[in-house]
Amino acid sequence: MSPYAQVTGLTVAAPGGPALLAGVDLTAHPGRVLALVGASGSGKTTLLRALLGDLPPRAARQAGQARVLGVDVFGCGPDALRELRRRRLAFVGQDPGSALNPRMRVAAVVAETGTGLTRDDIADLLGEVGLADVPDLARRRTVELSGGQQRRVALARALARRPDLLLLDEPTAGLDPAARSEIGTLLRRLAREQGIAVVMSCHDRDLVAEVADDVLELPGGLPAQSSAPRPPGGSRAAAQEAGLRAEGLAAHVGPARLHVLRGVDLHAPAGVAVGVVGPSGSGKTTLLRALVGLHPRSAGTLTLDGLTLHPDVRRRGRELQRRVQFVPQNPMGALNPSVTVGDALLRPVRLHRRRPRPAGPQRVDELLEQVGLSPGHAGRYPHELSGGQRQRVSIARALAAEPDVLICDEVTSALDDGTARAVMDLLTGLREAQGTAVIFASHDLRLVQEYADNVLTV
Structure with a gap:
């Protein structure tokens, strides 16, 4: 035939x-x-x-x-x-x-x-x-x-x-x-x-x-280069009481208001990585979105360094919004197709005033290099990038706000093994150098075991 x-x-x-x-x-x-x-x-x-x-x-x-x-x-x-x-x-x-x-x-x-x-x-x-x-x-x-x-x-x-x-x-x-x-x-x-x-x-x-x-x-592609050396050892002590803390978190979805989260407790101190695992549909994305303030919670409390976080991100204030950033699972749906990569990264830099205005373009180049892309990608639109490149841009946009807590939903699921490890090495470098807390959902249990200090099963 x-x-x-x-x-x-x-x-x-x-x-x-x-x-x-x-x-x-x-x-x-x-x-x-x-x-x-x-x-x-x-x-x-x-x-x-x-x-x-x-x-x-x-x-x-x-x-x-x-x-x-x-x-x-x-x-x-x-x-x-x-x-x-x-x-x-x-x-x-x-x-x-x-x-x-x-x-x-x-x-x-x-x-x-x-x-x-x-x-x-x-x-x-x-x-x-x-x-x-x-x-x-x-x-x-x-x-x-x-x-x-x-x-x-x-x-x-x-x-x-x-x-x-x-x-x-x-x-x-x-x-x-x-x-x-x-x-x-x-x-x-x-x-x-x-x-x-x-x-x-x-x-x-x-x-x-x-x-x-x-x-x-297919040959070629983006080289998977680690942005930071791996830290020695696979875990760290987390004695601090500061950081992002959820207690008794509950949430429901759908017209029947089905509860997918019940009484979830989570603690992510500065510099610690928390892996969230569970089967598809168990509520991992709902949990992450509730932490960010994008999904309403029906019960529980959420604090950052002891400050209560409002369930709705729009009512948290700009500084608390800056401190907790989210990288979604599907970057194409989160990136504006009519905005270049450079402009997408420049907006949070200026919005949160993380650099003097004239230094904005230089910061964009730094962010792109930080996630393993070249400054030349700044002039491209999302549809001109591969899925892995879009995911890196999505991470760079979250990093532009210089957050204290970075929440990532399956950010390595569409990446080859080398690129996935490069991304996780990047997040590890941020934890070590800047004390960023990282909460990431993943189905790749090998990555979770290697990179997470604590694991939460939902």
């Missing part, structure tokens, strides 16, 4: 910039899973978008061809391309939460791309992606879901149209090991039983070895 996707000698570049892809070949067969691997910035997302005929803004094809399900995606007209995407292709991006309408309920989101789906059909699709046991899920709005639940709803939405070619950008990022294995098994079964060609980018080499029939490794 002919391949469902065939790419030959594809070169893509932005004007005046380096090649995003250089002479890439790809073949995706029905009934098989093809994994794209490589360092952050190597072009995995660009290649997936090329199969859609949708290159990043300002990028252009300089050489090569791409045929998908018999259609030349760079040579066909817009009507043919639209029909291909609507009927036979499905794509789930790296930040699915930013692509889901926050006003819509899950059932409507899933049904939107299918044809004549009944309530039972929707329930079956949600069960297929491992969400059958989540109470009241179909009635919840997508903004009320955890990052892992959003990712699986986006996958159910893609499967609703029963595509011939399924394109997935980091489909298991932000999921716990059991959920990753479930999704991997699902993808293999879809390929085998329904003859779907699956092409996915993935940083999880163990999952790739388990799931993929074919592997394409």
